[in-house]
Amino acid sequence: MRKHKNMLTPGRYVGIPDEEDDGVPFEEKMAKLTAELVQQMQQGEALDARIRENLARVGFTLPEASG
Numbered sequence: 001m002r003k004h005k006n007m008l009t010p011g012r013y014v015g016i017p018d019e020e021d022d023g024v025p026f027e028e029k030m031a032k033l034t035a036e037l038v039q040q041m042q043q044g045e046a047l048d049a050r051i052r053e054n055l056a057r058v059g060f061t062l063p064e065a066s067g
Helices: 026-057
Strands: none
């Protein structure tokens, strides 16, 4: 700890591995990731709607989300 001047930051004691290049261009990777995100968000909206419907069946309602 003395060689690090009593710093308690984990990065000083634990090595950070080098990032490996997967060979996929950034634009291609982002296009794939954003398409996947859109799909997951759509699934989330569908699940939210089902939850609201099921709660309504048992007499509960949720306020609409503000955003």
